[in-house]
Amino acid sequence: MKPALSHIQLLNFSTEKGNQIDSISLSYELFGPALGTAPVVLVNHALTGNSTVCGAAGWWSDLIGPQKVIDTHKYSILAFNIPGNGYDGQQIENYKDWQCKDVARLFLEGLKALNIKQLFAVIGGSLGGGIAWEMAVLAPNLTQHLIPVASDWKATDWLIANCLIQEKLLLNSSQPVHDARMHAMLCYRTPASFKARFKRTTNEALKIFNVESWLLHHGKKLQERFQVSSYLLMNQLLKSIAVDQNTENVRALLKSIKAQIHLVAVDSDLFFTAEENRETYMLLGSEKASYHEIKSIHGHDAFLIEYKQLQKILTPIFN
Template sequence: MENRPNPIIIQDFITESGASYHSIPLSFTLSGQPLFSAPVILVNHALTGNAVVTGENGWWNDLIGEGKTIDTGVYTILAFDIPGNGSNDYIVENPHDFTARDIARIFIEGLNVLKIQQLFAIIGGSVGGGIAWEILALEPNITEHLIPIASDWKSTDWLIANCFLQEQILNNSSRPIEDARIHAMLCYRSPESFKEKFKRTINQDLLIFNIESWLAHHGKKLQQRYQLSSYKLMNQLLKTIDITRNSENFENLLSKSKASIHIIGINSDLFFTAKENKETFVELKKFKDNVFYSEIDSIHGHDAFLIEYKQLDYLLADIFKAETIKK
């Protein structure tokens, strides 16, 4: 059962860019075992996600729950809402004040307030995985396991370019959330995924291609549940993942950490490409032994980390000592 205590208030926070915030509410959920009675897993949400990770409305309830891979009967599950993600009334007026590292710093402060000194694992997909990398770079021994999925330690030029286009749409479109979402879906899926799903078929009611009606539906659906300020903020965070910015180099940063790093790529990911993930793995292996790379095999692109839960279950089972789902 999800438990949502009162938000933690982060006082007098100064962002990397020098912006000053008197107080930032940090909402969170706790589920599974009571705090301090079991190993703690921090779950970081993706762009339109939130801290509700398990239970009826949990966005990762295929993976997290009673008897699931990440078993709420064994672990304490902690998830923070990225402040400004729309989970409460808090709005970030200027998204450019924040970077992914700022959010990592806020999450670390949240852990300190909760008196959590050691995590069993930090796991996150997409921008949530990027924030997980940033946490490890700031606190090298805060966790036993780092599990970034469909993610990386830096935003590539390709990713930054897509975020730039998203920002243009969000600032200039007359239907910003809908139009930005339509573009984003082209990055979250893949040409093969669309081909298998739609086969150039026509929606006979609307007399347009089914791919067009599907994209329009996704745009409308997000517009109904998401705030423009939240989208702008999350897009800014996605663009600013880089553990080495204004910091030490990659090897210096990560050689300080004893954590096992389990990189999970997706072979069809157009956003955080498998090639980039493999290069990160090769770099890490030069100076660190407990690094692992595995891959989800899917035509569905970046979103496969939310779709291919049986494969993800299989890849994570060893870490969490779970029984794998029967294929």
């Protein structure tokens, strides 16, 4: 069962590409103390995620909750749904009109509507981290701590290439969400992760390899809960992450952020690589940023798997 969502109605929004929207609903959930009574932590969800970040159905409940590293007794936890992710029933069909920066601007408008002038932290994984980067560049005084996890401030050529294949699968496959998800799992994990888990074993009932059975299962599960329009939009947002298209402007924009920046990479991430994050750290310098690396064979999805390592990284920030 989906939770009762709160909604903010935003009027007269114009996308970066000039598409005029008379009214758009921004849905959200709040966990912990009421707004205005505790420091606020904004959590941005990833491609197939949503605003339910903690509790029994929470996708980051190992990190967020009572007496967890991000403690809902100490912090007000706010999470918006990316409009069009389908969690609130809202659909966006014209996905090509949208960019990651549009979502960052909508989230900033949402904070303004809630009278939140500053955040203690904004944290996001994958696409959510990209949105966090965009927000911090648009509003350099927004937050004390910026924590992009398994993410980056731009989509690389490799990521854009993967997004193109995802889009083609979503537009041309007879089982679009199912098949796109199967392909995506190859980007989210690694050969070493598959080897450790499956060891070329077979599913005797289905007469196929267990790795094939696992991929088919993931395709089926997402197909049951995710719409094609949502997947197309999230994929478009992912490939459009870019705080600025002009590389010469990027250094100044990133350095304008007033927050302490905590870069969290995964050493085996094929999607948002550790190497790109290390380059960002070198650009920012140790006074502005800190760099942390999760060690895992599981690739990009390690930010959803390696909770103990992530807890260790986050604990000094939230204590």
